[in-house]
Amino acid sequence: MRPVAKSPTIIDVARLAGVSTATVSRVINGTSAVVPETAERVRLAIQELRFVPRSAAQVLASRKTNTLGLILTEIRGAFFPHLLRGVEAATRAAGYQLLIYTVSDIPADRPTLLGEHNTDGLLVFTSSLSLNELQRLSATGFPLVLMHQTPSDGLEIPMVTIENKDGAERLVSHLIESHGRRRIVFLRGPAGHEDSAWRERGYREALAAHGLPVDERLITLGDFDEVTAGASLQRLLQAGIDFDAVFAGDDDSAIGVFRALKAAGRSIPQDVAVVGFDDVQLASYITPTLTTVRAPIEEVGREAVRQLKRLIDGQPVEPLTLLPTELVIRESCGCPAGH
Amino acid sequence: MRPVAKSPTIIDVARLAGVSTATVSRVINGTSAVVPETAERVRLAIQELRFVPRSAAQVLASRKTNTLGLILTEIRGAFFPHLLRGVEAATRAAGYQLLIYTVSDIPADRPTLLGEHNTDGLLVFTSSLSLNELQRLSATGFPLVLMHQTPSDGLEIPMVTIENKDGAERLVSHLIESHGRRRIVFLRGPAGHEDSAWRERGYREALAAHGLPVDERLITLGDFDEVTAGASLQRLLQAGIDFDAVFAGDDDSAIGVFRALKAAGRSIPQDVAVVGFDDVQLASYITPTLTTVRAPIEEVGREAVRQLKRLIDGQPVEPLTLLPTELVIRESCGCPAGH
DNA sequence: ACGCTTACTGTAAACGCTTACGTCATCATA
DNA sequence: TATGATGACGTAAGCGTTTACAGTAAGCGT
DSSP states (O other): OOSOOOOOOHHHHHHHHTSOHHHHHHHHHTOSOOOHHHHHHHHHHHHHHTOOOOHHHHHHHHSOOOEEEEEESOSOSTTHHHHHHHHHHHHHHTTOEEEEEEOOSSOOOOOOOSSGGGSSEEEEETTSSOHHHHHHHHHTTOOEEEESOOOOTTOOOOEEEEOHHHHHHHHHHHHHHHHOOOOEEEEEOSTTOHHHHHHHHHHHHHHHHTTOOOOGGGEEEOTTOHHHHHHHHHHHHHTTOOOSEEEOSSHHHHHHHHHHHHHTTOOTTTTOEEEOSBOOGGGGTSSSOOBEEEOOHHHHHHHHHHHHHHHHTTOOOOSEEEEOOEEEOOTTTTOOTTO | OOSOOOOOOHHHHHHHHTSOHHHHHHHHHTOSOOOHHHHHHHHHHHHHHTOOOOHHHHHHHHSOOOEEEEEESOSOSTTHHHHHHHHHHHHHHTTOEEEEEEOOSSOOOOOOOSSGGGSSEEEEETTSSOHHHHHHHHHTTOOEEEESOOOOTTOOOOEEEEOHHHHHHHHHHHHHHHHOOOOEEEEEOSTTOHHHHHHHHHHHHHHHHTTOOOOGGGEEEOTTOHHHHHHHHHHHHHTTOOOSEEEOSSHHHHHHHHHHHHHTTOOTTTTOEEEOSBOOGGGGTSSSOOBEEEOOHHHHHHHHHHHHHHHHTTOOOOSEEEEOOEEEOOSTTSOOTTO
16 A cells, blocks of 8 residues: 555656657647647546646646636625626636635725735725725736726726616606605615615606705615614604605615504505615515516626626726616506516 | 836845845745844835735645635525625635635536645535545545535545434424424425435424324425425315425425415415425515524534534544524414514 | 748746755853 | 754755747648
């Protein structure tokens, strides 16, 4: 019984196949022609020795990591799996591997040992990287794509996100036009949340477009969270502020709104119409079913990878990709069921 | 304007700090003592040059990748985010990076270029790797941990999963003992699905323990899928087979069962009690709220990483870790609300 | 028959780190 | 004072690939 056999290297393969390591490398990577018979011998040798190239060595020698990094703050939320799914699929389709980093919620200026030479490019989700860090990386020409984050002035990094504003505007317009609502509450997401900011803009523009005033008392915090949203709504109720509809910011908040409204004996949608954003699974199961906006999250991931690949390959990229959102009309806005 | 400055290497740092590369390496990795002043000089040089070690070079030279691989078939399903969350957190806590692989659903004997020398260890989710592949890797002493997969005979790979059988047994026993149900349908998950097999075992044992016969006609396919489950149940109904409860295999199936039952005018839980497994978010929102079993999925991920680390470090590991499940009693089994 | 391509293949120099060893002070001990 | 020990570095040999570059043989047109 020999001691644990050291695992084979390209040299062993070369020796067994009776060729040089260069040739072995060539058949592995298909980088240049090799006589079929020779190639076959090499392939056999690889199989026999169960040779697996050390990617570290490949990376070091070739100066390309074949790896994409995905950096985000938190693995949570209903849409995360979709995002990852898209990213993963596209990454694989492009022949890359996926390295996942998470960073603490508050993007301090940590030295970010990641990135740079250890991935060929980085996908940055929302504000998981500080502006500083972003600028530094971007300045060195390192391929970077932002997801769900819009231009911080003068930053030339491609970004892909969804049409938050447009979706929100259509949603609110629907409330106004089809259901005659005029005093519409808006529940903000967490402070500094990009998506929320754009949805709010859509909300305001929809009101403006219909000549409705914006009552700032109707805009309060939902935090994209059921509990917070419920509490905020209750406060509104108690304060006796009048409203006939709620745009909850996202679906989770909408659930909280449902709770608070039901607890207060207000009927949905007769007394108050409620709409959300995201179209989580729950949306079509609660009573009444929730009118909301569907966003192509998976496609965001996919598209971001595509842009990143173009960047890596030196092809021209889209500075800003806005993926269209889709209104999902259900019952909670006042529309009849089964539509 | 110079051409793009080549990014600095450890040599540049050494030169700037007036030390050898060995010393730089030492301060970077803290592998041996360095006089504080010297260390500081090195650190300054690193900062000034914005030096970032090439991990490929580190890996190649040190023979350790500091990377854990997670291999799975599909990024989907309600519990996936939890799993990943646990894995990611534990991975980071252990000082490793996370590489994610997905493989096509059918684990053919693909050459699996992953693993081996490109990660320090692999987390394998369910049957994403063929038994062959598993044996091969395991035989070379490569650190491997299985998640949601139980022993295939003679395979000495640590596994961590949840107490499916126990959970199912308690669930079914509850149906029998507290609600006097005797003809209980069981909806199987996809063929070959480990979790499902164990749940079925729990179902059978619960029946046996209460002296109830197993009517094979009551066991049919739910496929862990709403539509399939609904169709299966409808078939049962049409065939006029009598039953007073349904253990749906998982919560998604339970939703399908709800639909089918309501469509058929049967009331839940009066006519038919329904229970699921997983405790997805939806479970507490549907009407009636769903009695189910909660599994510590995140903890599975965490624990798997812990075991993997022990394996890598050559410490003794637990051959099988079964994480306890918890009964979540709600209304759909017949228990009063608000319990 | 002669040069000129063309098609393969081998040689060997990187790639950027880590680390076993060796060296040289320094210092406590005998 | 001689003797190890110990601590702080430097030297240089890898780690396992890729890839210029060069070499060789065969094919081709004239």
